[in-house]
Amino acid sequence: MSSTVSKSIWSNFSKRSQSLSLKNKALKTALLSPDLPFGPASLKKRSSKAQYNSPIGLSEIYPLAYQIxxxxxxxxxxxxxxxxxKISTTxxxxxxxxLNDLKQQLLVDAEINNPEVIYNANYxxxxxxxxxxxxxxxxKEQWKSYSRMLTMQRLESLSVIPDxxxxxxxxxxxQLxxxxxxxxxxxxxxxxxxxxATCKPPLLEIVEFKESKNDLYTVLMVDPxxxxxxxxxxxxxxxxxxKDVQLSNEDPIxxxxxxxxxxxxxxxxxxxxVPEKNTGKHRLAIWVFRQNEKLSNVTETSREFFDIRKFTEDHNLVPIGAHVFRSIWDRNTENVRETYGLPKGRIFTRERL
Known part of the structure; x- marks a missing residue:
C-alpha cells in the first residue's frame, strides 16, 4: 500500500470493527494505492499491467481526497x-x-465514504x-431501488393488498x-x-435496516x-x-x-x-409483524376461516414486511395431501346452465 495514503481512523481498528476493512490484501493494496503500481485489479494479463499508465495527477489528488x-x-x-x-449519564x-438514533446516523456518516466500505457494500x-x-x-438503499418496489408491485397487482x-x-x-x-x-x-417445492416449511430471512437486538416477530402465512x-x-x-420469534441483525433467519x-x-x-383441482392459482401471502411484547391467547386460533384483520387488531400488530408466492394443483398435490393426512381434494367443474 502506498505510504502517501493517510493512515488515520480508517486504519485504526481498536474501536472499529474489522468488517469495515477489506480482507483481501491484494484488493486492499490496489484500492488504496493512488498510483496503481500494478494497474487496476481488472487487468489480468502481465503485458496489460506493464503498459498501464495511471491518469495524470491521480497520485496527488487521490491521497488528498482520501485525507479530507x-x-x-x-x-x-x-x-x-x-x-x-450523554447516553451514559441521562x-x-x-x-x-x-441520542442513540443520532449516534447510529453518525456511525453511517463516519464510514459512508470509506473506499473499503464502499467496495464491500457493492461487491x-x-x-x-x-x-x-x-x-x-x-x-437499505439497494433494497429501496428494486426489491421493495418489486414486492409492492406484486402484492398490489395480485390483490394481496387489500384482499x-x-x-x-x-x-x-x-426473503424466502x-x-x-x-x-x-x-x-x-x-x-x-x-x-x-412447497411441501416443507420455507426458510425466511427478515432483514432489518435499523439496529435490532433480539426483537420479537410474528409471521402469518395465509391463502385467501x-x-x-x-x-x-x-x-x-x-x-x-x-409468534415471539427472536431475531437480530446477526441472526435474521x-x-x-x-x-x-x-x-x-x-x-x-x-x-x-394443496389447492384443489380447477380452483386456479392460489396466492400464499407471508406477512411479518414486529411485536411490542409477547403474544398471548393465540393457542385457540382457527386455521380455517381465518380473519387476519381481526387477528392483527386483537394483538395490536402492524405489518412491516411481506412476501407472496403462488400455487396451483399439479400431479403431486395428492401425494402431499396424503403425507399430511389430509382428505382427498375435490375436483371443481363448471355447471352448464
Whole structure:
C-alpha cells in the first residue's frame, strides 16, 4: 500500500470493527494505492499491467481526497464519543432513544465514504456485517431501488393488498426459499411454485435496516383463495403461524433448526399449499409483524376461516414486511395431501346452465 495514503481512523481498528476493512490484501493494496503500481485489479494479463499508465495527477489528488474524507470521519467519531457520554449519564428514556438514533446516523456518516466500505457494500453484499450501521444503510438503499418496489408491485397487482390486509409500509426485506429440495435460490415475489417445492416449511430471512437486538416477530402465512361453497365465495386459510420469534441483525433467519430448538414459536403448524383441482392459482401471502411484547391467547386460533384483520387488531400488530408466492394443483398435490393426512381434494367443474 502506498505510504502517501493517510493512515488515520480508517486504519485504526481498536474501536472499529474489522468488517469495515477489506480482507483481501491484494484488493486492499490496489484500492488504496493512488498510483496503481500494478494497474487496476481488472487487468489480468502481465503485458496489460506493464503498459498501464495511471491518469495524470491521480497520485496527488487521490491521497488528498482520501485525507479530507478521513478527517470528516474523525470528526464524526469525536461527536459519537460525546453522544455516548450523554447516553451514559441521562435518565430520560426518550432522550436516550433520540441520542442513540443520532449516534447510529453518525456511525453511517463516519464510514459512508470509506473506499473499503464502499467496495464491500457493492461487491460483498452476501457477507456484510449487518451489525454495522453503514452496511445496513447501503443494503437499505439497494433494497429501496428494486426489491421493495418489486414486492409492492406484486402484492398490489395480485390483490394481496387489500384482499388480506389493507396496506403496507415496508420497513424490512422479507426473503424466502425452500432449501429442503436443494434449490438454493431466493424466491421472487409472485413466483408460481410446485407442490413438491412447497411441501416443507420455507426458510425466511427478515432483514432489518435499523439496529435490532433480539426483537420479537410474528409471521402469518395465509391463502385467501380457499373456496367457500356455502357462501359462493372464498375464505382465508392460515397455513402457518409463528409468534415471539427472536431475531437480530446477526441472526435474521427462521429455519427448521430454529423451530426445533424453539417449539413455542409455532402456534399453527405449517400446512403446505394443496389447492384443489380447477380452483386456479392460489396466492400464499407471508406477512411479518414486529411485536411490542409477547403474544398471548393465540393457542385457540382457527386455521380455517381465518380473519387476519381481526387477528392483527386483537394483538395490536402492524405489518412491516411481506412476501407472496403462488400455487396451483399439479400431479403431486395428492401425494402431499396424503403425507399430511389430509382428505382427498375435490375436483371443481363448471355447471352448464
Amino acid at each position: 474524507l478521513e478527517q470528516e470521519s474523525v470528526d464524526c467519531y469525536k461527536r459519537i464519543e460525546k453522544i455516548e457520554s 435518565q430520560d428514556q426518550t432522550l436516550k432513544e433520540e 460483498a453484499t452476501n457477507s456484510l456485517d449487518r451489525t454495522q450501521p453503514v452496511y445496513r444503510h447501503y443494503l 388480506t390486509l389493507p396496506t403496507l409500509d415496508p420497513q424490512v426485506d422479507v 426459499k425452500f432449501p429442503h429440495n436443494n434449490v438454493e435460490r431466493w424466491i421472487e415475489p409472485g413466483t408460481l411454485l410446485s407442490s413438491n 383463495d380457499t373456496p367457500d361453497l356455502t357462501n359462493d365465495s372464498f375464505s382465508t386459510t392460515l397455513h402457518w403461524g409463528l 427462521i429455519d427448521a433448526k430454529k423451530l426445533v430448538e424453539n417449539p413455542d414459536y409455532e402456534f399453527i403448524e405449517y400446512l403446505p399449499p
